C-alpha cells in the first residue's frame with residue numbers, strides 16, 4: 001500500500017482527485033498531487049486558483065466533495081482538524097491566525113497541545129505533574145524559538161510584534177507540534193527583501209535539520225525555484241502542470257496561466 | 270511581585286473586616302463574594318473562551334435549590350434529603366455541573382452569540398421549574414435555607430459565639446467561609462487560565478480554526494468550559510442561599526444573568542481579577558445606593574415611587590458598561606494596569622533624563 005510510514009517518521013502525502021465546491025463555484029476540480037517524504041513541494045498559481053482551499057482540505061478545515069487524501073496510511077478527508085493535527089500535520093495561515101494578546105511563549109506552548117496532557121483538573125489544582133509537564137515542554141519551546149530567531153520575544157504579546165516577526169511566530173508554533181508534514185501558506189507574503197531571504201534560509205534549515213515533508217504555497221518564484229523539489233501548478237481549481245521546478249517554469253500552459261491572469265508573477269515578487 | 274502584595278494585602282484586610290464592620294456591610298460583602306465566584310465562572314466561559322451565556326442565573330438557581338434540597342429535612346409537602354450540609358454543598362455544585370453537562374451538546378456546537386441565544390431558553394425553563402416544581406423549590410415562596418454546619422460550627426446566629434469581644438453571628442461566620450471559597454475558586458481558575466486549558470480556550474476565542482488545526486478539540490473544550498462555568502455558578506448559588514437564608518425564585522431571572530455579563534465587561538474580560546473587580550462594582554453599587562438613598566438626589570426610598578436604588582444602580586452600571594465598551598477595552602482592570610505602567614514609567618524617567626557620558630558625543 002502506498003503512503004506507508006517511512007523509517008524517519010515522515011510519510012508520503014497523496015492527494016487524489018480532490019474536488020471542493022462553494023455554492024456554484026468549483027474551487028478545486030479533481031486535483032491530485034504527491035508529496036514525497038522529506039521533500040519540499042510547492043503549489044503555485046494565480047490568486048483564487050485554489051491553493052489555500054487545498055491546504056484547508058489537507059488540514060480538515062474544509063470537507064472535500066470528492067477525492068481522497070492519504071497520509072501515512074490515514075485517510076484525512078473525513079477527519080476533523082484536531083485529529084489531523086494528531087497525525088503530525090501542522091500548518092501556517094496566509095493571514096496570520098495568532099491570539100494577539102497571548103505572549104509568544106503561550107502561543108508556542110499551544111503548539112505543544114497535542115503532545116501534552118494537563119486538563120482542567122490538573123491545571124486548576126496546580127498539580128506538580130502539570131507544572132513538570134509545562135517546564136519540560138517550555139524547554140523545547142525555547143529551543144524552537146531560538147531556531148526560528150524569536151528567542152528574545154518570548155514574553156511579548158504577539159499582537160504588538162511587527163508583521164514579519166508574527167509570521168515567524170506562526171511558523172514556530174507549527175514547528176512546536178513536532179510535525180511530520182508542514183503546510184506553509186505564503187510564508188513570505190508581505191515581507192521585505194531581507195526578511196524574505198531570512199525566511200527562505202529558515203525553511204531550508206527546517207528541511208535539512210528535521211527532514212520533514214513541506215508543502216509550500218508561494219508566489220515568489222525565486223524562492224520556489226530555490227526551495228522546491230517539485231512543483232504543482234493550479235489555475236481555476238485545476239492542476240495544469242507539475243514536475244521539477246525547472247520544467248514547470250518552461251511549461252507553456254503555466255506561462256499562459258500567469259500571463260492571462262489579472263495578477264502576474266511580478267506583482268507578488 | 271506587585272500582584273502578590275496586592276493579593277496578600279487584600280486578604281489581610283478582608284480577614285479583619287468582620288471585627289470592625291456592621292452587619293449591613295458584611296452582608297453586602299458576602300453578596301459580593303458570591304457574585305465574584307459566579308463572575309469568575311462566566312469569565313472562563315465568555316471572557317476567556319468567547320462563548321456568550323445568558324443562562325448563568327439558571328445554574329445559580331440549580332446550585333442554590335439543590336443545596337436546599339440535599340440539606341433540608343423533608344417537611345410537609347417539601348422534599349429534602351437531610352444530608353450533612355458540607356456534602357449537600359458539594360453535591361449542589363456537582364449537580365450544577367451535571368446540568369451544564371446536559372446542555373453541553375448544545376454548548377459544544379454553538380459558538381459565541383448563538384450560544385447566548387440558546388441559553389436564553391434556560392432562563393425560561395428555570396423560572397418555570399422554580400415556580401412550578403413546588404415539592405423541590407417551594408414555588409412562589411421559595412424555601413428556607415438550612416444553615417451550613419462545618420466541623421461542629423453552625424453558620425447561624427445561634428448558638429452564640431463571641432470572638433475578641435465581637436459577637437459572631439451568621440454573617441461574621443459566613444464571612445470566613447465565603448472568603449475561603451472565593452480564594453479557592455480564584456486559585457483554581459487562575460491555574461486553568463495560565464495552563465494548557467487556558468491557552469486552548471483563548472485560542473478558541475480568537476481563532477477557532479487555528480485552535481482546531483493546532484490539535485485542540487474545539488467542541489469538547491467548549492462543552493468542558495461550559496460545565497466548569499456552571500459549577501462556579503452552582504457554588505455562587507450555594508453561597509448566595511447561605512447568606513440570604515431563603516431562596517427567592519424571581520431573583521434567578523434574566524436580570525441576574527445580565528448582571529453577570531455586566532460584571533465581566535466592566536471588570537475586565539478573561540481574567541480572574543477582572544471578574545472580582547466587576548463583581549465588587551456591580552453587586553456593591555445597588556447596596557451602596559440603597560444605604561444612602563436618602564442622601565442622594567434623584568434616588569428615592571425603595572417602594573416610595575420614583576427611581577428606586579436598584580433601578581438607579583442598574584442605570585449607573587448600564588452606563589458603565591457602555592463607557593467601558595467605548596473607552597476602556599480592558600475594563601477597570603485594564604485601566605488599573607495602564608495607570609500602573611504609566612506610574613512606573615514616570616518613576617524610571619529621571620534615570621533616562623541623565624545621559625551617560627558616552628552617549629553625549
Ligand SMILES: Nc1ncnc2c1ncn2[C@@H]1O[C@H](COP(=O)(O)OP(=O)(O)O)[C@@H](O)[C@H]1O
Pocket residue numbers: 022025027045046047048049050051052053054
Ligand atoms: N469559504 C469559502 N467560501 C466561498 N468561496 C471560497 C471560500 N474559500 C475560498 N473560496 C473561493 O475559492 C476560490 C479559491 O480560493 P483560494 O483557495 O483562497 O485561492 P488561492 O489561495 O489560490 O488564492 C476563490 O474563488 C475563493 O473566492
Ligand SMILES: [Mg+2]
Pocket residue numbers: 051052053094
Ligand atoms: Mg491563498
